[in-house]
Amino acid sequence: MAAYQPGEQPKPGERLIKLNTNENPYPPSPRVRKAIARAAGAALRLYPAPRADQFIEAASRLYGVPPAMILAGNGSDELLAMIFRATLDAGDRVAYPVPTYSLYDTLAAIQGARVIAIPLEADFAVPIEKLARARAKLTIVCNPNSPSGTFTPVRSLATLAKALDKRLLVIDEAYVDFAADSALKLLRRHRNVVILRSLSKSFSLAGMRLGLCLAHPEVIDALLKVKDSYNLNRLALAAGAEALRDVAWMRRNVERVKRVREDSARRLRQMGFEVPPSDANFVLARMPGRDLGPLAAELKRRGILVRHFATPLLRDALRISIGTPAEMNALFRALKESLEAGPSSGRRKR
Structure with missing residues (x-):
């Protein structure tokens, strides 16, 4: 039986922007x-x-x-x-x-x-x-x-x-x-x-x-x-x-997440990703025909965790949790640099 594999957690001392397990970027009430x-x-x-x-x-x-x-x-x-x-x-x-x-x-x-x-x-x-x-x-x-x-x-x-x-x-x-x-x-x-x-x-x-x-x-x-x-x-x-x-506090945070989610989906599409409409606190960014595992690894090297699933249905996708505007700006800078670096950031499937 295969065990459930939770999203990666930063090791003690690691400074990473964590956009891989769909936590809320804002604190509780x-x-x-x-x-x-x-x-x-x-x-x-x-x-x-x-x-x-x-x-x-x-x-x-x-x-x-x-x-x-x-x-x-x-x-x-x-x-x-x-x-x-x-x-x-x-x-x-x-x-x-x-x-x-x-x-x-x-x-x-x-x-x-x-x-x-x-x-x-x-x-x-x-x-x-x-x-x-x-x-x-x-x-x-x-x-x-x-x-x-x-x-x-x-x-x-x-x-x-x-x-x-x-x-x-x-x-x-x-x-x-x-x-x-x-x-x-x-x-x-x-x-x-x-x-x-x-x-x-x-x-x-x-x-x-x-x-x-x-x-x-x-x-x-x-x-x-x-x-x-x-x-x-x-x-x-x-x-x-x-x-x-204190549900009002939660709803204010949710609205903040939703605004950043819509902006992030737009920016991802501009970069060439396919992004289905999301009603969650994350987006799925796909490049059909391309294994995005190397891109996820490159983003981690640059200090950002996103979720890649090594299954046939999802190899061409990254699930990206919505962070603060500053965290998402850092993600997009890293994405742009990684994609411009060439094919090592995502191999075409044969």
């Missing part, structure tokens, strides 16, 4: 830092709330979903693992479009599940009818998708949820705060829909590992059976609750 300081006292000797009550209550108020329909996790990755564990036995089918978040492959392998990988359309559109025809026990759509950043209309996801009937449809909305719509409304009409949210991206809390699962109470009850007793620590719970209470 000042209220979050104060909440962490308050939580870092004598109460640390006590176990945290096993059901993350205050965090879930804050999520309930923000999203208009009853607490009985919310489960908190150590990042949405833990919640994905719980869903796979609670849903799939060896030989069961799980379906999702590809390319997408590669952790799904690892989780399926752990369960011994059979993956139905359905290629995205040429414009990165999700093949809704093919996913419905797969009739998998579990279907997953990352929306906006990673690594493409493209968004599937909620009406299309509603069609898929209806076609799947009682089979679970997980909609992984890790990046949805950077988009204009959300599938959250589908929870009211489709008991088989599960929504995942992350506080790593829009709320600037990747280091705290906080995620939310929103689903019908029966689904939540099933997931509780496979949840660790105390899966979130006191500091993370305090940070998460306060972040959700």
Whole structure:
């Protein structure tokens, strides 16, 4: 079984501009830092709330979903693992479009599940009818998708949820705060829909590992059976609750990221890259027919990390997280110099 490969992290002492793991370039709310300081006292000797009550209550108020329909996790990755564990036995089918978040492959392998990988359309559109025809026990759509950043209309996801009937449809909305719509409304009409949210991206809390699962109470009850007793620590719970209470701070940061994202996509296209419309906090820059692995390596040599995936579907692409304007200007200077340096920065495929 192949292990999941997370994005590269700078080594101690390395000074790199980090545009490879889709973190928010701006800090979390000042209220979050104060909440962490308050939580870092004598109460640390006590176990945290096993059901993350205050965090879930804050999520309930923000999203208009009853607490009985919310489960908190150590990042949405833990919640994905719980869903796979609670849903799939060896030989069961799980379906999702590809390319997408590669952790799904690892989780399926752990369960011994059979993956139905359905290629995205040429414009990165999700093949809704093919996913419905797969009739998998579990279907997953990352929306906006990673690594493409493209968004599937909620009406299309509603069609898929209806076609799947009682089979679970997980909609992984890790990046949805950077988009204009959300599938959250589908929870009211489709008991088989599960929504995942992350506080790593829009709320600037990747280091705290906080995620939310929103689903019908029966689904939540099933997931509780496979949840660790105390899966979130006191500091993370305090940070998460306060972040959700200060949603205005998050939304201001999101708007800043979106402005830089649109400018970056324009500049990349001017340099000859193909860039699909992104509703996430990153862009996918492609040069069809060209292996961009050497270009990623050259950018690292110049002090900038971007993400290159050494898979056939993505060798011609770089996924670039949106940084601050200064970080993106540094990226474009390095890109220009690297591309002008010649073919060593990206070999043509034979």
